[in-house]
Amino acid sequence: MNRKQGALIVWLGLPVVVVALLCYAISLGLPSRDEQAASYPAVGAGAGDTSGANAIGELLRGNAANHGTPEGRQAEAPTQPRLIQPEELDQGFILIVEDKAKLSSPSSPIYLAGTISGWNPGDPRWKLQAQSDMRWRIHVPASANRRPIEFKFTRGSWDLEELDDTMKPPANRTLRPVDMSRYKDGEPPQIELSVVHWGDERAGFVEANASDPYRSIKSTGTLRRLPVAGGAAGAAGQTRELLVWLPPGYDDTRNAQATYPALYMQDGQNLFEKLPSVPGEWGLDEAAGSLIMSGEMRPLIIVGIPHSGAGRVSEYLPFDGLDGVTPHGERYVEWLIREVKPRVERAFRVRTGPESTGIGGSSLGATIALHAATRHPEVFGIVLAESLPLRVQRPEAWDAWTASMSAWPGRVYLGMGGAELGTEPGKADRNRALVTAVEALDGRMKAAGLGPDRRLLIVDPVATHTESAWAKRAPQALKFLYPAPLDTTK
Numbered sequence: 001m002n003r004k005q006g007a008l009i010v011w012l013g014l015p016v017v018v019v020a021l022l023c024y025a026i027s028l029g030l031p032s033r034d035e036q037a038a039s040y041p042a043v044g045a046g047a048g049d050t051s052g053a054n055a056i057g058e059l060l061r062g063n064a065a066n067h068g069t070p071e072g073r074q075a076e077a078p079t080q081p082r083l084i085q086p087e088e089l090d091q092g093f094i095l096i097v098e099d100k101a102k103l104s105s106p107s108s109p110i111y112l113a114g115t116i117s118g119w120n121p122g123d124p125r126w127k128l129q130a131q132s133d134m135r136w137r138i139h140v141p142a143s144a145n146r147r148p149i150e151f152k153f154t155r156g157s158w159d160l161e162e163l164d165d166t167m168k169p170p171a172n173r174t175l176r177p178v179d180m181s182r183y184k185d186g187e188p189p190q191i192e193l194s195v196v197h198w199g200d201e202r203a204g205f206v207e208a209n210a211s212d213p214y215r216s217i218k219s220t221g222t223l224r225r226l227p228v229a230g231g232a233a234g235a236a237g238q239t240r241e242l243l244v245w246l247p248p249g250y251d252d253t254r255n256a257q258a259t260y261p262a263l264y265m266q267d268g269q270n271l272f273e274k275l276p277s278v279p280g281e282w283g284l285d286e287a288a289g290s291l292i293m294s295g296e297m298r299p300l301i302i303v304g305i306p307h308s309g310a311g312r313v314s315e316y317l318p319f320d321g322l323d324g325v326t327p328h329g330e331r332y333v334e335w336l337i338r339e340v341k342p343r344v345e346r347a348f349r350v351r352t353g354p355e356s357t358g359i360g361g362s363s364l365g366a367t368i369a370l371h372a373a374t375r376h377p378e379v380f381g382i383v384l385a386e387s388l389p390l391r392v393q394r395p396e397a398w399d400a401w402t403a404s405m406s407a408w409p410g411r412v413y414l415g416m417g418g419a420e421l422g423t424e425p426g427k428a429d430r431n432r433a434l435v436t437a438v439e440a441l442d443g444r445m446k447a448a449g450l451g452p453d454r455r456l457l458i459v460d461p462v463a464t465h466t467e468s469a470w471a472k473r474a475p476q477a478l479k480f481l482y483p484a485p486l487d488t489t490k
Contacts, residue, residue, distance in 0.1 A: 002328060003100060004325075009430075011390055013174065023348050038187065045359070047080075052398055057413070060206075067113075074133040078305055080181065081179045081181055082179060082180045082181040083177040083178070083179055083180075084177055084180050085146075085148060085175070085177050085178075086140075086175050086177075086178055086191065087143060087146055087147060087148055087149055087175070088142075088146045089140070089142060089150050089180075089188065089189070089314075089449060090142050090186075091142070091186050091187065091188045092139055092140050092141040092142050092188050093139075093140055093175075093178070093188050093189050093190075093191060094138070094139050094140070094188050094189070094190045094191065094210035094488055095112070095128075095137065095138050095140060095190075095191050095193060096131075096135055096136070096137050096190055096191065096192045096193070096469075097110055097128060097135060097136045097137070097192075097193050097194065097195060098135050098193070098194040098195070099134075099135075099136065099194075099195050100190070100194055100195060100196050100197075101195065101196065101197050101198055101201060102134075102161070103155070103198050103200070103201070104130075104136065104155060104198075104303045107365075108128065108155045108156065108160070109127050109128060109130070109136070109155065109156070110128040110136045110153050110154070110155060111123065111126055111127050111128065111153065111154050111155070112126040112128065112135055112138055112140070112151055112153060113151060113152055113153070113154050113161075114149050114150050114151025114152065114172070114173075115128070115141060115149045115150050115151065115322070115323065115392065115393055116140070116149050116151070116153075116229075116323050116324050117324055118188075118312075118313030118314065118317075118322055118324060118325040119313060120310050120312070120313060121154040121158050121160075121161065121309050122156040122157060122309075122310055122462060125308065125324070128179060131185060139188065143323050143324075145312070145323065145394060147393060148174060148175065149174070149175070150172035150173065150174055151173050152169075152172060152173060153173075153193075153195050153469065154169070154293065155198060155199075155213060155257075157207075158199075159199050159200070160198055160199045160200055160239040161198070161199050162195045162196070162197070162198060162199075163196065163197040163198060163199060163201065163202070164196055164197070165196055165197075166303050167197055167201065167202055171407045171422055171424070172422070173193070173296065175191065178191065179327065180419060186295065193377075196334070206384075213451070217243070217272065217273050219245070219271060219272040219273060220285040220286045220289050221245060221246065221248065221273060221284045221285050221288075221289045222245070222246040222250060222251065223243060223245050223246075223285070224243075224246065224348075225241045225242070225243065225244070226241065226242040226343065226344065226347055227239050227240070227241055227242070228240060228241075228242055228243050228339060228340055229284060229339070230306050230335055230339050231311070231315060231332065231335055232308075232310075232311070232314070232315045232328035232329075232332040232334075232335055233308065233311035233314035233315045233326070233328040233331075233332070234310075234314075234408055235311050235315065237349065238308060239309065240305075241306065242268065242303055242304065242305055242306075242340070242343075242344065243268050243269075243271065243272060243283050243299065243303075243304035243306070244302070244303050244304070244344065244347075244348060245271075245272060245284065245288070245294055245301065245302040245304070246301060246348070246418040247260060247288070247289075247299035247300060247483075248289060248292055248293060248299070249273075249299070250299075250301075250349075251479070258299075258349060259342075259349045259351040260300050260301045260348075260349060260350060260351055261298070261300045261301070261350075261351050261356035261358065261382075262300065262301045262302075262303055262344060262350045262351070262356065262358065262360040263300055263301070263302050263303065263359070263360060263382070263481075263482075264303045264305060264316050264336065264344075264358065264359045264360070264368075264380075264386065265282075265284070265302060265303065265304050265305065265360050265365075265367030265384070266305055266307065266309075266316065266356075266360070266361030266362075266368060266369060267304075267305075267306070267307050267312075267362065267365045268303075268304025268305045268306040269304070269307065269331065269359060270282055270284045270467055271284045271285070271302065271304040272284060274467075280466060280467035280471065281465055281467050281471065282470055282471050282474060283471045283474065284300075284302055284474060284478075287471070287474045287475050287478060288300065288302060288478055290475075291475060291478055292478060296479055297478050297479050297482045297483065297484050298483070299343075299486045300384055300482050300484050300486060301348055302352060303340075303344055305340060307365075311328075312364070313325050313364060314327065314328045315329065315332040315368070315375050316329060316332065316364035316365055316367055316368040317329050317364060317367065317368070318330055318332075318333070318367065318371040318401070319400075319401050320366060320394075320397060321392070321393065321394050321397040321398055321401065322392065322393050322394070323393055323394075329367075329368050331373055332368060333351060333368065333372045333375065334369065334371065335378065337376065337379055341357070341379070353381070354377060354378055354379060354381030354382075354409070355381045355410055356381070356382075357379060357380055357381060357382065358380065358382030358383065358384060358481060358482075359372050359373055359380040359383060359384075360383060360384030360385065360386075361385070361386070362385075362387050362470050363386070363387050363388075363389055363465065364389065365384050366384075366385035366387060367385075367457070369383055369384070369385055370383055370385050370388065370405075370412075371401075372411075373408075374405040374406075374407055374408060374409070375407075377407045377409045377410075379407065380409060381409045381410040381411065382409060382410065382411045382412075382481050382482075382483060383402075383409050383411070383412045383413065384386035384413050384477050384478075385412070385413065385414050385415070385470075386415040386416075386470045386473070386477075387415065387416060387417065387420055387465050387469075387470070388414070388416070388437075388438055388441070389436060390402070390433075390434060390437035390441070391430065391433045391434050391437055395433075395437075398437070402437075402440075402441055402444065405444070406446060407452055408448055410454060411454050411455070411480070411481055412444055412445060412450065412454065412455045412456075413456045413458075413475060413476075413477040413480055413481055414438055414441065414455070414457045414458070415457075415458050415459075415460075415470065415473045416434060416435055416438045416457075416458070416459050416460075416463075417424075417459070417460050417462070417463030417464055417465065417469050418431060418435060418459060418460060418461035418462060418463065419431055419459075419461075419462055419463060419464050420434050420465045421434070421464075421465065422463060422464060423448055423462075423464070435459055438457065438459070439457065439459075442455060442457040449454075452484065456476075456477075456480045458476060458477075460472070460473065
C-alpha cells in the first residue's frame with residue numbers, strides 16, 4: 001500500500017471515528033437502565049395504575065409485576081395480613097411434620113392424637129401420609145364447632161408419643177392464627193411442624209403391653225388377674241385382664257367368711273404400676289394398704305378395669321360430647337353390670353348392694369363412673385371422680401349431661417386441679433372454667449339433699465391433669481368413701 005492509499009483510508013474512516021466518539025459522549029450523559037426503568041410508569045400497570053396484561057412485560061424484564069415505588073409515583077398500599085385461626089377455615093388446613101429423629105416409617109407411621117380424635121394414639125382416620133421429601137402430612141377438615149384443638153403426635157401408641165429436647169412429653173400442641181392473605185381463596189394453609197424425639201429413644205425403653213397376662217406387675221399387697229370378655233366400641237370380642245387388689249388379711253384363714261366392699265376403677269392399667277406410656281400411677285395399692293393397716297378406712301377390694309386401647313374414649317363417653325367420637329358409654333355400663341361385676345363376685349368374697357359397690361376413674365374414666373352411678377344408683381352407691389372434663393370441646397353438651405342427672409348415689413367424691421390444662425397463663429381462664437363447673441356440680445348435689453357426710457369436693461389450686469395429682473388426693477378420697485370402722489364378718 002502506497003502513501004496515497006493510506007491517506008485515503010484515514011480520510012474515509014475519520015467520520016466513523018468522530019460519530020463513535022460523539023455517541024460515547026452522549027451515552028455518558030444518559031441515565032442508567034435502572035434509572036430509566038424507575039422513570040417509567042410501572043410496567044404491568046396497564047392504563048395508569050390499573051392492572052393489565054403488561055404485567056408479563058415486567059416479569060420478562062426480570063422484575064416483579066407492579067414492584068417498587070420509584071420517586072414520582074404514589075406507593076402502592078401493602079397487603080394487609082388477614083389472620084385467621086386454622087380451625088375456623090371452611091377448607092380446613094394441612095399439617096406438614098418433619099421427623100427429625102428419622103424413626104417413622106410405613107410400618108411405624110405418625111398419627112395425630114388430640115381433641116379431634118378423642119386422644120386415640122393410633123386412630124387410622126388420623127394417620128399421616130408419607131411424602132417423597134421424607135416428611136409427613138395430613139389434611140385436617142373443618143370441624144362442626146370450629147374450636148381450637150389440642151394435639152400431639154404419636155407413632156401408634158402412647159409408649160411412642162413425641163418427646164421434646166429433654167426427652168419428656170411436651171405440653172399439648174395448639175395452633176396459632178395463619179395469615180390467609182398469602183393463600184388463594186379456598187386454599188388450605190400448610191402449617192409446618194417438627195418432632196424432635198420419640199418415646200422409644202428413652203434409655204432402657206421397653207414397649208409395655210398392659211394386656212399381657214404373663215408380665216410381672218410390681219405392686220404392694222396381693223394382686224390377682226381375672227380375665228373378662230367383651231366391652232363396647234368394638235371390644236365385644238376382646239378379652240382383658242382385670243387387676244384385682246385384695247386387702248391385707250384377705251387370705252388369712254381367720255377371715256375366710258369375711259366379705260368386702262368393692263371399688264371398680266377405670267383405666268386399671270394406671271392404678272398399681274407406672275407404665276412407660278404415662279407419667280405416673282395412682283398408687284392405690286400403697287394408699288389403701290396403709291390406710292387399712294392404720295385403721296383409717298375399712299378393708300375393700302379394688303378392681304382395676306383396663307381400658308380397651310383404641311376404643312377407650314368411645315367406651316367412656318356416654319353422650320355426644322367430643323368431635324369424631326361415637327359415644328358407647330351406655331353399652332359399656334351395661335357390660336360392667338352384666339359381665340364385670342358378676343364375674344368379680346363369683347371369684348372373690350365381694351359384698352353386694354349399692355352401699356358397698358363403688359365405681360371411679362379420672363378424666364373420661366370419671367365421666368363414665370359418674371354416669372353409671374347416676375343412671376344406676378341401685379347398683380353403684382359410691383363414686384370416686386377425679387378431674388371431670390366438664391368444659392372440653394362442647395361445654396353445652398356437658399352442661400346438658402349434668403343437668404340430666406336426677407338420681408344420686410349415696411356417697412360422692414369429686415377432685416379437681418386448679419391447673420388441669422397446664423400452668424401457662426393463656427390457659428388460666430379455661431382452668432377456672434373447669435373448677436367453676438365442678439363446683440356447680442357439687443352445688444347441684446347439695447341442692448338435691450346430699451349433705452357434707454355424703455359428698456366431698458377437693459380442689460387443689462396447683463394440681464394438673466396427672467396421675468401424680470390423683471395419687472396425692474387418693475387417701476382423702478378413700479377415707480371419705482370407705483370410712484372405718486365396719487364389721488366385715490357379715
